[in-house]
Amino acid sequence: MNQKIFIKTFGCQMNEYDSNRIFDTVKKIGFEKTENYEDANCYLLNTCHIRDKAKEKVYHEIGRVKKIFRFKTKPLVIIAGCVAQAENQEMLKREPYIDLVIGPQAYHKINEMILSYSKKKEKNEETEFDSISKFEYLDEIKNESGKVSSFLTIQEGCDKFCHFCVVPFTRGPEYSRPIKQILDEVKSLVDHGTKEIILLGQNVNAYRHEKYKLSNLLSEIEKLSGVKRIRYTTSHPKDMTEDLIEIYKHSKKLMPLIHLPVQSGSNKILDLMNRKHTIEEYLDIFFKLKEINPNIEFSSDFIIGYPGETEEDFEETINLIKKIKFINSYSFIFSPRPGTIAAKLEFIEKKISVVRLEKIQNQLFQNQIIMNKSLENKTLNILVENFTEDKKKLFGRSEHMTPVILSGKEDYIGKIVPVKINKSNSRTLFGEIINNSDQKVA
Ligand code: SAM
Ligand code: SF4
Ligand code: F3S
8 A cells, every 4th residue: 555644633642642653553554644635545633522512623624624625536534532432433424524433542453444444445433442452552563753752651541530521431441551561662762862751641640550650660761861851741639649749859850840730729619520639639749849849830721610610719729820820731611521420510601701711811821921031041951852843943842841942053953952041922932052061050
């Protein structure tokens, strides 16, 4: 087969990782990647189901593809990801333009499905939860992504069942990959140029394989000399255990930004959400980590206008944001998801939620401006990842994940360099590489 695949990815970083691994897989049966979908003989949409009209977005996208290919040979159309899992056969019934539907735990079957389709032209759907076979299969196919900063999924699925969330239904039960499989994948990434590993999981800090926990895995990765930076996301406060907190005392490679979604600042709302922790417990984690390293910052996700959220509950969220001074955070209006408990509750009026969202986003924006301004004239360690789109500047990230634009040559890509920050806005820092190595790095 000599075919071209176009992959469009929605959703979280795990979908990005999956899309890359899907490509590594279909390469085995002769597919090349194309960035131009008019060239494609196979169009794959990797979907997300987390909020609003996810399903409708998929059908809308298929409508666009149909138009583009109206006078050309129809591509093979594959729907992957969380909408595929949630909707499965329904998608084949509703949209005849779709040929194959494949859920996130069945990607090891994609080649078989494509080959069978090309012979028999029979539509098919695979949505069984089979994480063990998936990762065993992917283990055989080397991850050669070669990006300076690479994602690596170590854990999938979720057993927590927060009342608003579809993930336990779309990604299935919690599963952690064997530690050897993960370390082999880290080594393969490092051999192909990766310097920063971002470990992924819907509940990454719930990682547990035999006697190994996330803290053990982090210590093992720390020992690999090619790895310069380590991050992990997304964590749940309930799994922020003492051993994981302790590791910040010694680690030289763990970055000082912890993405720990709190969702709300009100204990009443946390309870209604079934989050299984209190604000006091969350603050305890924050202060323990700050005591170990005052340079540690937190980022978070917030859900605004959850059913039952009063003005007082909302104020508690604002107060928590002021106290913790979250940076690099996300906020969303509650979106009722089919099959979840919260979808059956009485919703807050949309316009109230919209006003609250604006207030939250203003507060987060203020935090970010203050943080970024405070870095002007300081020198930071920046891992240079690539060129900017116009190829005129370099792009890198600070230890706190903030994007940095700097001048410099290709040789700096993949290196950690001291950069003096001379300008900032709410999202980005701008600076110049300091060649004088006597400069103290903040
Ligand atoms: N496992 C992570 C945790 O426990 O925080 C969250 C993973 S979820 C893929 C990412 C974010 O989507 C959540 O933190 C939440 O803020 C948001 N989210 C999930 N379901 C939502 C819903 N029904 N409405 C609005 N936002 C939602
Ligand atoms: Fe969703 Fe995260 Fe809750 Fe699991 S812990 S149900 S992934 S929000
Ligand atoms: Fe979306 Fe599935 Fe990720 S619902 S956020 S793609 S786990």
